[in-house]
Amino acid sequence: MRIDDSSLRPEPVLEIRVRSRKGSLRCSSCGRKRRGYDRGGDVHRWRHQDFGCWRVELVALMPRVDCPRCGVVVARLPRAEPGSRFARDFEAECAWLTAVANRKTAGSFLHVAWRTAGDIARRVAERLKASTLSPFDGLTAISVDETGYRKGHTYVTVVVDHERRRVIRAYDGVGKEVFGLFCQ
Structure with missing residues (x-):
């Protein structure tokens, strides 16, 4: 078999088209369940974790909701944070990599700029x-050693915390001075 043309050239990209479930829309501002306003006109892409040597992108319409409190806004998406170009799973992987390696190494491994890797880790x-x-919420019994x-x-x-x-x-x-740091 010979491949004459592929949508994977010049860079292998796997596009996965996703859509929101009916009745599962939430306002991206207040987080409350709201009814849909429209399906949205803009197609958006989020970078997801790589699948082998393929870069994975999630592709979806940006549905909007009609929130009496916030107005007509883009619905909250379970796969990404508002305003982010990256899926939550990709951001978690990038943050973990920047914790065990420097930003430049994490960025080159994930094929993003080192500044982007740092911004994702910060976010x-x-x-x-x-x-x-x-750690102090509900604290009732401690020991000091x-x-x-x-x-x-x-x-x-x-x-x-016991x-x-x-x-x-x-x-x-x-001594007292060191324990005083805890009491401040």
């Missing part, structure tokens, strides 16, 4: 920070 970190509870290491010349003060069984904070040093 994912902010999203995680906003959704993560404070001052532990020495390196033949007793270096100390660390560790504050632990109920969740996890470290809340750890500080170099010992």
Whole structure:
């Protein structure tokens, strides 16, 4: 078999056309379920995780909803954050790579600019920070341990949440002043 022409040339790209389910539309501003306004006229593309040597792009219409609170706005999409050109899975992979390698390496591996890799990592970190509870929420019982290491010349003060069984904070040093850092 011989291939004369392919939509995969010059760069192998796999386009996956997706659409929203009926009745699952939410306002991108307030997050409430709303009825659809129209199917949207603009086709949008999101970069997704690669499939082997193929770059994957999700392609979809941008449906809009009629929200009494926010007006006619683009519906929230489960596959991407508002305003992003990348799917959530791609952003998570990029953020993980920038955590274990530098931005230039992550960018070249994912075929994006190093600045884009840094922006994605920052955006994912902010999203995680906003959704993560404070370690002090519901805190009722703690323990404080001052532990020495390196033949007793270096100390660390560790504050632990007993109920969740996890470290809340750890500080170099010992004494009232160091514990005072936790109380601030």
